[in-house]
Amino acid sequence: DVKVTQSSRYLVKRTGEKVFLECVQDMDHENMFWYRQDPGLGLRLIYFSYDVKMKEKGDIPEGYSVSREKKERFSLILESASTNQTSMYLCASGSAGRGAKETQYFGPGTRLLVL
Amino acid sequence: DAKTTQPPSMDCAEGRAANLPCNHSTISGNEYVYWYRQIHSQGPQYIIHGLKNNETNEMASLIITEDRKSSTLILPHATLRDTAVYYCIVRVGGTSYGKLTFGQGTILTVHP
Numbered sequence: 186d187v188k189v190t191q192s193s194r195y196l197v198k199r200t201g202e203k204v205f206l207e208c209v210q211d212m213d214h215e216n217m218f219w220y221r222q223d224p225g226l227g228l229r230l231i232y233f234s235y236d237v238k239m240k241e242k243g244d245i246p247e248g249y250s251v252s253r254e255k256k257e258r259f260s261l262i263l264e265s266a267s268t269n270q271t272s273m274y275l276c277a278s279g280s281a282g283r284g285a286k287e288t289q290y291f292g293p294g295t296r297l298l299v300l
Numbered sequence: 301d302a303k304t305t306q307p308p309s310m311d312c313a314e315g316r317a318a319n320l321p322c323n324h325s326t327i328s329g330n331e332y333v334y335w336y337r338q339i340h341s342q343g344p345q346y347i348i349h350g351l352k353n354n355e356t357n358e359m360a361s362l363i364i365t366e367d368r369k370s371s372t373l374i375l376p377h378a379t380l381r382d383t384a385v386y387y388c389i390v391r392v393g394g395t396s397y398g399k400l401t402f403g404q405g406t407i408l409t410v411h412p
Contacts, residue, residue, distance in 0.1 A: 230399035289346075293342055
């Protein structure tokens with residue numbers, strides 16, 4: 186089974202703090218993704234990466250950065266946390282291959298509260 | 301990606317089959333139907349996907365109509381743990397590349 190783990194399930198931070206969210210996958214997937222999910226707004230893509238040290242902006246990259254130094258690990262960084270970044274953060278991974286089962290697999294999510 | 305339409309909510313008795321419909325009348329020839337579910341406060345979980353043939357795995361069955369304009373996800377023996385939001389997504393298959401877009405989904409409530 187595909188396993189995607191996230192460093193924390195719940196996190197409380199203060200405005201202005203630097204926040205690191207880590208994601209690790211154990212399936213040797215090339216593609217990794219960071220989304221945030223908010224009530225009424227659905228799933229929104231923040232950043233994704235299709236290879237080590239590669240990154241692409243998603244729909245809402247402002248206020249975030251990412252790091253992918255190793256294939257299995259994709260980190261999301263909030264440079265200076267703000268209250269409007271309170272959200273559920275979801276990491277996903279998927280293979281770059283074009284097989285029938287290729288899709289994205291999600292981690293359990295990190296619920297971040299910024300005070 | 302093609303747009304999908306799902307009922308906002310459904311109920312099902314425990315032990316009975318849950319049949320969740322999805323309309324995707326503008327689906328293209330290279331687009332697959334994917335189903336995910338999200339249990340409260342957890343990450344989305346992949347369930348099943350298909351192109352035009354019916355598919356079955358250990359979690360569910362997927363029935364796609366011959367014209368591919370609609371599909372039904374079947375949970376054959378629903379349990380209380382199947383209570384979740386179920387999302388039907390249509391997208392180009394065979395790749396994980398690109399963002400997933402979830403609609404409103406169907407809130408399935410399984411009751412004793």
